[in-house]
Amino acid sequence: MVVERIKSGVTGLDQLIGGGFPRGSVILFSGGPGSGKTTLGLQILVNGAERFNENCVYATLTETPEDIRKDAASFGWNLEKLEKDGKFRLVDARPTRFLEEKQRGEGGTFSTWLWNSIQKNTKDINAKRVALDSINVLTSQFTDEYQERQAVTGLVEALQGLPGCTSFLVFEQITMERTREEFLTQGVVILHYVPIKNGMMRAIQILKMRRTEHSENFHPFEMDSKGIKVNAEETAVFF
Numbered sequence: 001m002v003v004e005r006i007k008s009g010v011t012g013l014d015q016l017i018g019g020g021f022p023r024g025s026v027i028l029f030s031g032g033p034g035s036g037k038t039t040l041g042l043q044i045l046v047n048g049a050e051r052f053n054e055n056c057v058y059a060t061l062t063e064t065p066e067d068i069r070k071d072a073a074s075f076g077w078n079l080e081k082l083e084k085d086g087k088f089r090l091v092d093a094r095p096t097r098f099l100e101e102k103q104r105g106e107g108g109t110f111s112t113w114l115w116n117s118i119q120k121n122t123k124d125i126n127a128k129r130v131a132l133d134s135i136n137v138l139t140s141q142f143t144d145e146y147q148e149r150q151a152v153t154g155l156v157e158a159l160q161g162l163p164g165c166t167s168f169l170v171f172e173q174i175t176m177e178r179t180r181e182e183f184l185t186q187g188v189v190i191l192h193y194v195p196i197k198n199g200m201m202r203a204i205q206i207l208k209m210r211r212t213e214h215s216e217n218f219h220p221f222e223m224d225s226k227g228i229k230v231n232a233e234e235t236a237v238f239f
């Protein structure tokens, strides 16, 4: 069976995952604070819109849209232009927005509000790449493990139902232990940001990628004014 893949366009990343992410899959980007999750998500979407003719929807559940535009601009990515050209939608999906709309009498739960918004925006511009940053905002409202799992599974299934669309879920993960969310997506990319002798080191790991022969190593990556660059030839040793 031939798996259709979409290129991330991030230097060094596609070769770790057999040429790209399987089209239509839902991928988790997991990592601690400052590990590069938002940057990786933005970079893959901007590449999609600018180089691969794939329109994109970025739903921010944490930072304001204005902050996301500034984050992107610091890497030289002009989201405003892409938005004006109808190639990119930055969706304000913060819970405060949901509460404002709820006060105006709109019904439903946060999960349904979030999904309706993603679905509408994806349809409007026929988006082929979607990112949600972060899903912890969605899951942290549940105290019950079953409900939390249902919320993520429901979201993953719904995203998979978007025609030809590949999705990226940012997940805030501090420890190196395994978490439930990692079981629920087709792929997991971990961004490590770990102390070494003289400072911090960045490395990327493909924990899983269904239907893909992928690297099992930690690979060092750099973040500079152009974004993320993975060194696929090198491996990082932490322990």
Ligand SMILES: Nc1ncnc2c1ncn2[C@@H]1O[C@H](COP(=O)(O)OP(=O)(O)OP(=O)(O)O)[C@@H](O)[C@H]1O
Residues within 6 Å of the ligand: 031, 032, 033, 034, 035, 036, 037, 038, 039, 040, 074, 075, 172, 223, 224, 225, 226
């Ligand atoms: N323009 C830039 N040039 C080089 N490095 C940058 C630049 N902008 C940000 N960084 C680095 O990237 C880090 C932030 O990356 P990013 O926002 O993608 O992390 P994150 O994993 O999303 O963090 P959080 O969980 O806090 O949202 C900064 O702390 C800094 O180290």
Ligand SMILES: [Mg+2]
Residues within 6 Å of the ligand: 037, 038, 039, 133
């Ligand atoms: Mg972030």
